[in-house]
Amino acid sequence: MSFIIDSAAKCELRSVIRFLCAEGHNAAEIHRRMSKVYGDNFMSDSMVRKWFREFKEGRTDVHDEGGQGRKSVATDDGRTGEELQDMVRTWLDEQAADLYEEGIIKLVPRYEKCLNRLGDYVEK
DSSP, rough: OOOOOOOHHHHHHHHHHHHHHTTOOHHHHHHHHHHHHOOOOOOOOHHHHHHHHHHHHOOOOSOOOOOOOOOOOOTTTTTHHHHHHHHHHHHHHHHHHHHHHHHHHHHHHHHHHOOOOOOOSSSS
């Protein structure tokens, strides 16, 4: 008696592909066989072919490689994450000081304008 496995982990599916590939099955056969056990939407045919090709080329790891998504360009120069955090903190501290200084410089004319208008800062 067979049944459908609904929520298989990616590494489980890849392990089955690797196993069937090692047994000598082709990608189309593997997709057909796995569809019977995992349902029609377990993985696209093209994705099965991709993993089949990778295992045929010698890949042994069934887990995702690190660094999914957009690749980081910040650490290409060999700096560690901690060094980058320190650099960002320093930059933000410098920005805060500049913004504070600019705000103080602008405060005096605004204060004088308010006093000259007897507390009515907004022109009418």
